[in-house]
Amino acid sequence: MNNNNNYNNNINNNNFNISLIKVSWIKFNSKGLVENSSIKLNNKAAIYIYQFINDKSKIYVGSTCNLLERIKQHRYSVNNGNKNCPKFYNFVRKHGWDNFRLGILEYINISEFKGKHDLKKVVLDREQYYLDMLNPNLNISKTAGSTLGYKHSEEMRKTMGLQRRGKSINWLKQDLSYIISEETINNFSLSCRHGVIVKVLDKDNNVINRFPTIVSTANFYGLDHNTVSKYIKNGSSFKNLRFIAEFKDVRVWVFNKERRIVGVFSNAQKAAKFCNTNHIALRRYLKSEKLWKDKYYFSCEARLIS
16 A cells, blocks of 8 residues: 555544554455455454444454464454454354455564563553543454453354253263273363473474473463463474373362262362362372262272272
8 A cells, every 4th residue: 555545544433533643544445355455464463453444333343463364364254153252253244344444554573572461461551541531332252362242142052051961971970981092181281281291302203301281381481371282282392392291180080989980070170079089088089099078089090099
């Protein structure tokens, strides 16, 4: 876009006049693709604004650590009926991408931050600044990074309830020797970041470091824990380093007085919740293998207690 597209736009939200000064606007075609913009979009962190061309008071403010990817996500979500940000997405579906334009309110210098966590915090802080200042009417929530304040309609709540119905089966009351597969253990451990020891290998496959959790690994290398999990799953390298996970089996088996299995829990906390006690007391009975309150035996192995 040329400099003629950098101009002031007065927006009146709740009788509060805001002037968007020198905002470079990017237009879209009907498919949501950028139209002949001289503004180069890349993976910069930014605070952005969508504005409805036919009524400039209709705006949406957001933030991202990767601007180019975020624009692609918005286009995909609108085209595929994603229910996040329903107010904004529904408005775009109704009026079309070609009736919207995108403005960059502020870029954030990524190089100034050691880790993604610190960058995200600053990005959300800046987004909150613009949310408070502009009071955008196409945002559901006025809290950056949160859907706080959003309430599902009665129809949506009923739909969500029907979708969940039957999925939470109380199999624990049945007499089943339910054993979790090794693949499930691995996926569960990676997703919740419990029960994992992380080894760090150099390019010659020598172990140079070891961490008790994925979170501690991420903190040490200035990464996000989800990023470390992806490196582990994909086997890819980070600065010539590879992350290998060894999984600790922290499951707890619960048996009744007759030594018949009642249930298997992913950790001691969940087993304790089932028994209506605390995990510290449960761990004591795990070590002693004594009968708890004349009801249950606990074990860290899938075996009958002798």
